[in-house]
Each structure stands twice: as C-alpha cells, then as structure tokens.
Amino acid sequence: MELLKWIILFFSSYFLIAICYSSCKMLFQLFRIKRLKANMEVAPKMEVESCVPVSIIVPILYDDEQKLAEMFDVLLNLNYPSYEIVMVYGGTNHMFLSHINKTLGLVKMQHPYRRRIDTSLILDIYEGKKNHCGFTLIHKEKSGLGDSFNVGVNLAKYPYVVLLESGIKIDNDALSKMLYRMLCSPMVVACGGFISFLKTNSSVAVWLQNLLNHRHNIMNYSRKAKDDGQNLLWMIKKEMIFTMQGLGDDESVASFMARCYEYCWDHEMESSIFVLPSTFGYVNPYNSIYEYLISIPIVFLQICMVGLGIFFFLMAASFHLFSIFQLLLVLFYFIMEGFMTLILYYEIK
Numbered sequence: 651m652e653l654l655k656w657i658i659l660f661f662s663s664y665f666l667i668a669i670c671y672s673s674c675k676m677l678f679q680l681f682r683i684k685r686l687k688a689n690m691e692v693a694p695k696m697e698v699e700s701c702v703p704v705s706i707i708v709p710i711l712y713d714d715e716q717k718l719a720e721m722f723d724v725l726l727n728l729n730y731p732s733y734e735i736v737m738v739y740g741g742t743n744h745m746f747l748s749h750i751n752k753t754l755g756l757v758k759m760q761h762p763y764r765r766r767i768d769t770s771l772i773l774d775i776y777e778g779k780k781n782h783c784g785f786t787l788i789h790k791e792k793s794g795l796g797d798s799f800n801v802g803v804n805l806a807k808y809p810y811v812v813l814l815e816s817g818i819k820i821d822n823d824a825l826s827k828m829l830y831r832m833l834c835s836p837m838v839v840a841c842g843g844f845i846s847f848l849k850t851n852s853s854v855a856v857w858l859q860n861l862l863n864h865r866h867n868i869m870n871y872s873r874k875a876k877d878d879g880q881n882l883l884w885m886i887k888k889e890m891i892f893t894m895q896g897l898g899d900d901e902s903v904a905s906f907m908a909r910c911y912e913y914c915w916d917h918e919m920e921s922s923i924f925v926l927p928s929t930f931g932y933v934n935p936y937n938s939i940y941e942y943l944i945s946i947p948i949v950f951l952q953i954c955m956v957g958l959g960i961f962f963f964l965m966a967a968s969f970h971l972f973s974i975f976q977l978l979l980v981l982f983y984f985i986m987e988g989f990m991t992l993i994l995y996y997e998i999k
Contacts, residue, residue, distance in 0.1 A: 703807070786805060
C-alpha cells in the first residue's frame, strides 16, 4: 500500500508539472501571436494595375466531377484581381478530361515546354480563360504528387505560386495577405498560414475539431517551416522551387517547405520562410471527433495525458496525498487550460 501511494504521488506530481508547462506555453504563445498580429500591417486592396499576378497549382487526383465543380466555385471567386490556375491531371479518364475542357472552354495548345525541373512526360496542354482567371490544364503520365507540382511550376507563367493540395479551399483574401507579406520584404521567399475545418454544420463534433486543431496549431506555432505534420497553405517564389530542383516524386508540400528552410539555413542565404498566425485555407471536417483524433496522434496523446492526470489527481485525493490547496491549484490550471484554448480558438478562426 505504501508503494502504491508513492507511485500515485509520483505520477500526480508529474502530470501537475506537465499541465503547468502546457498552460504556461499556451499563455506565452497567446501573447506572442497577439503581439505579432498587432505589428502586422493590414494588406491593402490590390488593383489590377498594381498587383503581382499569382499562379495556383492544383493537382487533380480524383475523377470526381462534383469535387471539381466545388473547387472551381471557390477558385473563381477569390478576392484577387489577377491570377491563373494551373491544373495537372495524371489520370487516363478521357471523358473526365473532356468534361473539364468543356466546362472551362479550354482548347488544345501547341507551344514549347521548358523543362527546368525534370518531370514525367507531358501528353497534352489545354488553355483558356473564364471570368478574369486564366486556366491551364496539363495532361501527363501518371506519377506522384510532387511530380504533378513540378509540372505545374514548369508551366506557371507568374513569379509567385501557391501549392494547393487536394481538398483545400483557399480563403477569399489569402492571396493578397500572403503576397503582401512577401512583397514587404524581399528576403521572404515563402509565406504560409493555417488551415481550419469548414463549418459544414453546427454540430458539436465540427466545433471540437476546430477547437483542437487551432490549439494544436498555436501550441506548435513557429515562424519557420517545420515538417511536423502541421497542415499549412503555402505561397512560394517560383525561383526558390527551381533552386531546390523541385519536389520529390512523392514528397509532400510540408516536407518540401521544411527542406527549403534547411537549405536556406545551411547555405546561409539571406532568405526567410514565414508562417503567419492566420487562417488561409479550409478543408472538410472529419465525420467524427474520433476520426480526427486518430489522424493526429499528438492531439490524441495530449487528451490521454489530461485524462490520466485527472485519474491520478482523484487517486491522490482519495489517499489524502494532496492538500486542499494543491487540489484547488490543479483545478485552477484545468480551468485556465480550457479558458485559454477558447481564446486561441476565437483568435485565429
């Protein structure tokens, strides 16, 4: 029995220290982000004559006409005066390809292709324009996601590109906000921002997913690029991609951006990769909170730690190992944790 008491006391003390550390870190990150936001200038509205055009590269991974229509609906209504959309299709469904061309009014082009990054074979190139947006559709041989991005970068017309992964919907003002930060300092070669979940309904599950996702983003927030599984939307200078010889065939955008950061650091380049503490993109939520927790193990682990902490605190209380003051202190930390999580949620939503 005495050994059990010591074990409970040890784990209770450990979780108390862990909770204190987590709360202090969250409080630090909250003040840090509020200070960053206070110092960030508001991006002005860009007119057609003064804006820098942007290329959005979109690999098409699924032959799904409904998802394609939803993507067009978002991309054609961005609050930015001049941009092009470069779609890269590596499938073999020619009826789906014809549907894209008919929907957007694209025509087959026969212009030279400069292969600055080595890629798979390009079969056909289609171009057209809808509203104020230029479209380029590239049909190529089947290969990995990284190769699709490289093909799009080779054919992109403009100096700044957005690497848009499947399922991400860009916020209406994301292009102007990211490009404004990059134009403010010539040293910034890439700029990214958070991705949140779309509020498809008012269910508690969607709200909890956004809450936990924002907390995870803030707790792991850094102004540099990291390959830690954090989902970010990126805009990058096209020349930087050429310098890095493009993405690996199956390399994710997160891994590529982390590699860019290491390259700039190792070569002592006067360049920086900046992550803004704002939401720039949205994805559809998971069907349940359980699916979300399984997909992000670190968040699941943190919740398990809180659950274990509560269990050992209750065990310590039953053995009278903690005083009333210590138990009230623990309760205070749990309340502060929840309060600051809500503040962070409304700070970056």
